[in-house]
Amino acid sequence: MTTTAGRHAETDFRTRLQDWLPKIVLAPSVASVMIFVYGFILYTLYLSFTNSKMLPSYDWVGLENYIKLWNLPVWYTALANLAIFASLYIVICTVIGLLLAVFLDQKIRGEGLLRPIYLYPMALSFIVTGTAWKWFLDPGIGLEKTMRLWGWESFSFTWIKDNDMAIYTIVIAAVWQTSGFVMAMFLAGLRGIDNDILKAAQIDGASNWQLYRRIVIPLLRPAFLSAFVILSHLAIKSYDLVIALTGGGPGTSTQLPATFMYSYTFTRKSMGIGAASAVIMLMTIAAIMIPYLYAELKEKK
Amino acid sequence: MSAVTQDTAVRTGRITRTFIYVVLLVFALFYLLPFFVMVVNSVKPLSEITGGNMMALPQVWTLEPWRQAWSTAQVGVEPTGLRPYFMNSVMMVVPAVAISTVVGALNGYVLTKWRFRGDSILFGLMLFSCFIPFQIVLIPMARLLGLMGLAGSVPGLILVHVVYGIGFTTLYFRNYYAAFPTELVRAAMIDGAGFFQIFWRIMLPVSGPIIVVSVIWQFTNIWNDFLFGVSFGGTSQPMTAALNNLVNSSTGVKEYNVHFAGAILAALPTLIVYIVAGRYFVRGLMAGSVKG
Numbered sequence: 001m002t003t004t005a006g007r008h009a010e011t012d013f014r015t016r017l018q019d020w021l022p023k024i025v026l027a028p029s030v031a032s033v034m035i036f037v038y039g040f041i042l043y044t045l046y047l048s049f050t051n052s053k054m055l056p057s058y059d060w061v062g063l064e065n066y067i068k069l070w071n072l073p074v075w076y077t078a079l080a081n082l083a084i085f086a087s088l089y090i091v092i093c094t095v096i097g098l099l100l101a102v103f104l105d106q107k108i109r110g111e112g113l114l115r116p117i118y119l120y121p122m123a124l125s126f127i128v129t130g131t132a133w134k135w136f137l138d139p140g141i142g143l144e145k146t147m148r149l150w151g152w153e154s155f156s157f158t159w160i161k162d163n164d165m166a167i168y169t170i171v172i173a174a175v176w177q178t179s180g181f182v183m184a185m186f187l188a189g190l191r192g193i194d195n196d197i198l199k200a201a202q203i204d205g206a207s208n209w210q211l212y213r214r215i216v217i218p219l220l221r222p223a224f225l226s227a228f229v230i231l232s233h234l235a236i237k238s239y240d241l242v243i244a245l246t247g248g249g250p251g252t253s254t255q256l257p258a259t260f261m262y263s264y265t266f267t268r269k270s271m272g273i274g275a276a277s278a279v280i281m282l283m284t285i286a287a288i289m290i291p292y293l294y295a296e297l298k299e300k301k
Numbered sequence: 302m303s304a305v306t307q308d309t310a311v312r313t314g315r316i317t318r319t320f321i322y323v324v325l326l327v328f329a330l331f332y333l334l335p336f337f338v339m340v341v342n343s344v345k346p347l348s349e350i351t352g353g354n355m356m357a358l359p360q361v362w363t364l365e366p367w368r369q370a371w372s373t374a375q376v377g378v379e380p381t382g383l384r385p386y387f388m389n390s391v392m393m394v395v396p397a398v399a400i401s402t403v404v405g406a407l408n409g410y411v412l413t414k415w416r417f418r419g420d421s422i423l424f425g426l427m428l429f430s431c432f433i434p435f436q437i438v439l440i441p442m443a444r445l446l447g448l449m450g451l452a453g454s455v456p457g458l459i460l461v462h463v464v465y466g467i468g469f470t471t472l473y474f475r476n477y478y479a480a481f482p483t484e485l486v487r488a489a490m491i492d493g494a495g496f497f498q499i500f501w502r503i504m505l506p507v508s509g510p511i512i513v514v515s516v517i518w519q520f521t522n523i524w525n526d527f528l529f530g531v532s533f534g535g536t537s538q539p540m541t542a543a544l545n546n547l548v549n550s551s552t553g554v555k556e557y558n559v560h561f562a563g564a565i566l567a568a569l570p571t572l573i574v575y576i577v578a579g580r581y582f583v584r585g586l587m588a589g590s591v592k593g
Contacts, residue, residue, distance in 0.1 A: 021496040022415035025407050029467050030423055036464045037430040040438040047440060056444065100328060103321045106313055116579060117329045120336075123575035124568045125525030127541040131548050131564045132335040135557060142355060149354045180332065184583050208313065237434050240527040244545055261436040266532070271440060278436040289432045297425055 041282065044275045052271035065276040074252045075277065078260040081167050085256065086235035088171045089178075094227055096175065097182030098220075102212065104183070105190045115187075118180035126177065130244025133173040134160070163253040166246050170238075170254055173245055178234065182227050189223035190216070229292050236285050257281050343367065343561035350557050366558035370547070370566060374559050377546045383563050386543035390524060390570075392455050393539055397462040398519040404463070405470020405515055406508065410500050412471070413478040414486045424475065431468035438465075439532055446533055453535020461533060462523045469522075470515045477511035478504065514585035517578055521571050540567045 051061045069075050100118060104111055121129065136142045137160040147155035159165035193216060201215055239258035246254040248263070255263075257277055265274030313321070338355050343366050345359040353360075372382035412424050442461060443452070451457030481504070489499050530539040538546075544567045548560045575582070 018496055022411040023417065025496075026411045026423070029404055029408050029427065029471065032464050033427050033430050033468070036438065036442070037433060038426070040441040041433070043441040044437050056440065096328070100325070103325055106318070106321055108321070108325065114325055114329055116576070117332050119579065119583070120572065120575060121332060123521060123571040123579070125527065125541050125571070127525070127527050127545055128564045128568045129335075131544065131560060132339050134548075135560070136335050136338060136355075141350065141557065146355050176332065176335065188583075233432050239436075240541070243527070244548070247549065258434065258436055262439075262528075262532075265440060274436075275440060278434065278439070281434040282437045285432055285434055286429075289429065293425065293428055293432075297421060297428075 044278055047271060048275035048279050050272055052275065054269040054271065056271060061272070065272040069273050069276045069280075072273075074255055075257075075260060077252050078255040078257045081254060082236065082256050084167055085171055085174070085238070086232060088168070089174050089235050090228060090231045092171065092175050093179045093182045093231055094224070096179040097227065098186050098217075100179075100183040101186035101190055102216075104187060115184075118183050120180070121177045122181045124177065126174075126238075126240035127244045129173050129177045130241050133169065133176070134245050137169050137172075160246065161250060163250050166250060166254045170242060170245055174235075174238065174241055177241075178231065182231070185223050185227055186220060189220045193219050225292070229288065232288050233285055236281060339561045339564055343558055343565055345558055347554075347556055347558050366556070367562040367566075369556070370559045370562035374547055374556075374563065375550060375552070376543050377550070383540065383543055383547065383566055386538055386540050387566065389455055389534075389537050390540040393458045393462065393537075394520060394523050394570075397459045397466065397523050398516055400459070401463045401466035401470050401519050402512065402515045404467050405472075406474045406505075406512070407500070408467065408471040409474025409476075409478045410504055412475045413481070414483060414499070414504075415496070424471070427468045427471050429468075430465070431472065435465065435528055439528075443532060452533060453537055455537045457533055458529060458537065458539065461529050462519075462526070465529075466519050466523065469518060473511055473515050473518070474508075477508070481507065510581065510585045513578055513581045517574055517582040520574055524571050 046058075047056055048065055049060055049062060050057050051059050051064070104114065108114065137157070139145065139156075139158045139161065144155060144157045147157075160169045197215060197219075198211060201211055206214070237258060238256055239262065242248055242254055242256055242259050248255045248259045258281070261274050261277045261281065264270045264277065341358060342350055342355060344362050344364065345353075346361055346363055346365075349357075349360060370382060371384050371387075373380055374382045376383060376386065408427075412420055446452040446457045446461075449457075451460060485503060486499055489503055494502070524539075525541060526539070527541040527545070530542040531545070534542055544563050547563050
């Protein structure tokens with residue numbers, strides 16, 4: 001009698017422990033996310049309402065930093081650049097990615113060789129990408145000089161030194177780095193489509209063009225959405241590439257919100273304004289990500 | 302999968318096919334060109350770069366730029382070459398990848414096989430953390446690392462990368478384990494297997510593909526990270542920050558060949574990982590997280 005009771009108590013403890021174990025295992029991660037992500041977001045949010053300069057201060061100044069921020073011409077430059085960069089980057093990557101995926105999907109000889117060639121830039125850091133392209137686009141030693149040496153004397157390509165055009169060089173380098181990855185996403189989508197649907201449509205007399213426009217592309221909707229989300233979040237976070245390629249210049253012509261935040265916070269000692277710009281960046285990403293994540297999670301249930 | 306590939310329903314004529322091949326080859330050239338240029342010019346003497354054509358093969362082959370980039374080039378103020386920074390990156394990447402992958406695996410296991418009330422909300426919170434712009438955490442992180450005495454140190458960088466990496470690793474493992482039959486776990490529970498036993502004996506043996514994905518993802522991201530490295534690296538800066546210093550140092554003649562050798566050195570580890578295991582990465586990624 002006593003032994004069974006003892007055993008009961010023991011198994012009780014064990015099952016209790018088993019019940020709690022999963023939560024204990026998960027707890028450190030949840031705690032660190034709560035502190036390092038959400039706690040830190042609140043802290044930065046708070047700082048954006050204070051007059052923090054070089055060091056954090058806790059003197060509340062209301063919306064002053066936001067008002068200052070929106071009165072800075074360079075902030076508008078950064079936002080305008082982000083708009084140009086993000087839209088071109090997303091559109092061009094998607095178009096190239098889709099094109100290459102569709103073409104590669106036509107029983108191409110050497111697909112096994114081409115795919116890694118398209119994909120390898122994604123293994124490189126934006127710093128390496130920027131270093132390579134900075135040099136390649138430098139008129140004095142790169143593409144322009146080569147073309148001239150090859151006999152095209154009037155060839156001129158000075159975008160990287162041009163205030164109005166420099167932002168497009170960032171688009172070129174970024175597209176080079178990421179478009180292969182987008183290709184892989186679309187290719188996976190294409191390979192997942194049931195061929196019988198396509199065959200049926202063909203028997204009904206659909207042309208290749210109609211086949212893709214009416215059937216394949218609509219079926220790729222999830223891949224489009226994933227590509228959009230990944231690319232837009234990469235665009236808003238873009239920092240390294242600008243630093244490596246143009247350093248934000250010439251002048252301030254290739255500043256993005258990410259480089260703006262860094263220079264105002266750490267170089268110009270205006271932490272309050274830097275924090276305010278970070279808050280705006282976060283809100284922009286949240287506006288894109290939260291609906292997407294919500295839909296994803298709901299669907300999976 | 303390959304059966305589907307081989308049997309595509311679309312038929313194309315000869316002209317279209319030629320066109321397709323041309324486009325594919327042009328793009329291959331576009332992707333290869335900058336890297337080709339880097340490699341070719343990293344084995345040339347500087348005079349051939351400033352005086353010659355970037356597309357031309359070297360007249361004099363030399364490994365001197367590589368040696369300089371590795372051990373004597375001026376990085377910041379010290380003529381140390383990139384070697385110490387390469388070591389910093391290695392010491393940072395290995396533990397950070399290992400820890401975040403193990404934690405991600407355990408989290409994914411709990412979130413799919415030991416579900417409890419509110420687990421979806423916790424997962425959602427972790428998931429969103431993958432996508433925050435890191436600018437929002439830079440200021441408090443710098444302060445906290447300072448308070449903990451970890452500012453400018455490799456352990457500090459490890460902490461940062463683990464903390465902001467577990468969102469992704471958890472996502473990968475959760476999606477992967479979600480497809481694993483829960484009945485098997487139930488059966489093992491009834492047989493008296495405990496939490497860790499089930500993880501060790503049942504989940505881990507089938508986790509190969511997703512471990513590959515998680516390791517490659519984390520390795521690439523952490524090795525390639527620049528923002529955290531430059532913000533919190535201090536004197537223990539990783540390779541990316543050092544390369545940027547090397548390339549953008551304003552003193553003296555710009556030794557492009559050394560810069561290229563340095564850039565390739567910075568890219569080499571991730572390139573090797575990608576060449577060795579890239580195939581599994583894309584495959585696993587498609588199956589796991591990005592629904593194509």
